Amino acid sequence: MSEIILESRSINKNFHDPVTVQVLKDINFRVSKGEFVSVVGKSGCGKSTLLYILSTMDTDYTGELLIDDISMSGKTESELARVRNEKIGFVFQFHYLLNEFSALKNVMLPGLKLAKYSEQEVEHRAMELMKKLSIEQLALKKANQLSGGEKQRVAIARALINDPDIIMGDEPTGNLDKRNSEIVFDILKQLTIEFKQTMLIVTHDPEFAEKTQRVIEMEDGRIIKQ
Amino acid sequence: MNLRLIFSISKSLLLARLKQTVVAAVGVTFSITMFVTLLSFMTGLNIMLDGLILNRTPHVRLFNDIKPSKVQPIDASPEFKGDYNFISSIKSGAGRKEIYNSGAIMQQINSDERVLGLAPRINAPVFFNDGAIEITASINGVDVQEETRLFHFNEYVTTGNPIDLKNVSNSIILGKALAQKLLANVGDVVQLTTSQGERFPLKVVGYFESGLLDFDKTQAYASIGTVQKILGKDKSYVTDLQVKLKDILLAPEVAKEYAELFQTDAEDIQTANSQFETGSRVRSIISYSVGITLLIVAGFGIYNILNMMIFEKMETIAILKATGFAGIDVKRIFLTIAMTIGFVGGMAGLLFGFLLSSLIDQIPFNTAALPTVTTFPINYNIVYYFIGGIFSLITTYFAGFFPARKAGKVDPVVIIRGK
Numbered sequence: 001m002s003e004i005i006l007e008s009r010s011i012n013k014n015f016h017d018p019v020t021v022q023v024l025k026d027i028n029f030r031v032s033k034g035e036f037v038s039v040v041g042k043s044g045c046g047k048s049t050l051l052y053i054l055s056t057m058d059t060d061y062t063g064e065l066l067i068d069d070i071s072m073s074g075k076t077e078s079e080l081a082r083v084r085n086e087k088i089g090f091v092f093q094f095h096y097l098l099n100e101f102s103a104l105k106n107v108m109l110p111g112l113k114l115a116k117y118s119e120q121e122v123e124h125r126a127m128e129l130m131k132k133l134s135i136e137q138l139a140l141k142k143a144n145q146l147s148g149g150e151k152q153r154v155a156i157a158r159a160l161i162n163d164p165d166i167i168m169g170d171e172p173t174g175n176l177d178k179r180n181s182e183i184v185f186d187i188l189k190q191l192t193i194e195f196k197q198t199m200l201i202v203t204h205d206p207e208f209a210e211k212t213q214r215v216i217e218m219e220d221g222r223i224i225k226q
Numbered sequence: 227m228n229l230r231l232i233f234s235i236s237k238s239l240l241l242a243r244l245k246q247t248v249v250a251a252v253g254v255t256f257s258i259t260m261f262v263t264l265l266s267f268m269t270g271l272n273i274m275l276d277g278l279i280l281n282r283t284p285h286v287r288l289f290n291d292i293k294p295s296k297v298q299p300i301d302a303s304p305e306f307k308g309d310y311n312f313i314s315s316i317k318s319g320a321g322r323k324e325i326y327n328s329g330a331i332m333q334q335i336n337s338d339e340r341v342l343g344l345a346p347r348i349n350a351p352v353f354f355n356d357g358a359i360e361i362t363a364s365i366n367g368v369d370v371q372e373e374t375r376l377f378h379f380n381e382y383v384t385t386g387n388p389i390d391l392k393n394v395s396n397s398i399i400l401g402k403a404l405a406q407k408l409l410a411n412v413g414d415v416v417q418l419t420t421s422q423g424e425r426f427p428l429k430v431v432g433y434f435e436s437g438l439l440d441f442d443k444t445q446a447y448a449s450i451g452t453v454q455k456i457l458g459k460d461k462s463y464v465t466d467l468q469v470k471l472k473d474i475l476l477a478p479e480v481a482k483e484y485a486e487l488f489q490t491d492a493e494d495i496q497t498a499n500s501q502f503e504t505g506s507r508v509r510s511i512i513s514y515s516v517g518i519t520l521l522i523v524a525g526f527g528i529y530n531i532l533n534m535m536i537f538e539k540m541e542t543i544a545i546l547k548a549t550g551f552a553g554i555d556v557k558r559i560f561l562t563i564a565m566t567i568g569f570v571g572g573m574a575g576l577l578f579g580f581l582l583s584s585l586i587d588q589i590p591f592n593t594a595a596l597p598t599v600t601t602f603p604i605n606y607n608i609v610y611y612f613i614g615g616i617f618s619l620i621t622t623y624f625a626g627f628f629p630a631r632k633a634g635k636v637d638p639v640v641i642i643r644g645k
Contacts, residue, residue, distance in 0.1 A: 052639045057548060078552035085550020092642060096545045100242040110549040112231045158549065170642070 258575025386432020564626020
């Protein structure tokens, strides 16, 4: 049952500006399919940096990253973009929706980019997802007309549109009030239970982490407990 | 790749900042409008000015110039053969001004493939007598039909019908300025005296205005037959043969060939009117450089606006990249935005350029020098619209290329972290 989705093999990363500082030191861990993992640690411990490496957006590291048993080393920028498009769903702290588009279009965009389904099908799937997250009434609103909690739920729907192998979150509840945080957490939880959706969430909220299946704790660029 | 998606994203980004987009497009529109109008107007003027001379000038003119004989008697003497002979005070020979054997020459020229047509002419100096006053002028014996066909003679005859020269015996068409000096109206009879002292009455059947006042003061036209009669010459007497070629560029070559073949002097249009060609080329260069400068300025406008837009859209770019759009997709999106601005602005520019030049075409432009022109001349040449359209796309492509490349290289991590 423990199929490995994400594997980090001795990943190291240095910042060179202004002086060389090693921010990640020999990171080794695996995430299995269906796991709900949270990464916790103090501000500056390197957990966000790690997430950007795992998400393939940051390629300036040593070590090896495998997603779905495929090494990400040596892939071109557009190949990595395709990996992100197909296999990774993102939820950020500041909900980053595109203000020029409606909520529905925001959800659809990664699906249209992947072009696995026709536009009508992508739209249909997007509507289904929004219904599931009970935000279908927001579909035609512009992104900048939504509240923080609503935006975050649209962002989750967007992360799900291409049936990703893993959803990565960077403090997805960091900017929300308690009630909205709970709603978002419940959604994430529900996704792991109902759809066996793998989750890797970076957070500094101990309450949030407590409720996840597995907690990876970081300090000074190292994993101290997992 | 998925072009439709890229177009739809570009469209949304464009419409989100409609005002900015419109400002950028208006810049392009303005420059293309000016480019098209300027070139149409400038080349219109060029064509008009060139036409003033070139339409009336034969491509090759055959004549016998007054000049000293190239071969002096001493050169023919066997005694001095091989020596350098210095002769002073040579006089021009009193040779005949007519073209020898003109009938045969005309026949041969007419059968030449390269020749569009041929008009013979007689040019003779005369005096017009008005009471005690004598006015020096020259009379041109012309073949009216050929002159009209080849050299637009009818366009310059502003009063009267040019064909009357042929139909009315002993008739003359006077330069307007000359007619004013002689106080001669159409239907009047004027007296003229040839250089041999023969006096002759001719009936005025019209006026012509060439656009060059000095020319109009001293020129008159009559039919070839009439001039032959005045001069007391036979039917084959012709002093000039004016040849119009199918291709004007062949003129120097043909002139050389004919000079050798027919033993006459031959002058080609390029030699006779070189200053006009230079003038029109300089005017074209000026209009093109002004037009292209305008386009480049518009290009910088687009460059600035796109650069600003990319700074504003950093988050959008980061999120597109994070959700799986590659650098090249982002680059294409911004390039599409630039090209859309260029295309829409350019098309509007072509339309406005056409409207503006049509407007200029309606402005009255009456000048005594140009009897056939009533409004400002505009040259509606589709080529300028092509150049304008293509150039608008090229400038916006380059103006968009660098900002778009920058957008493609945006590192999403920096943006997302920076928040």
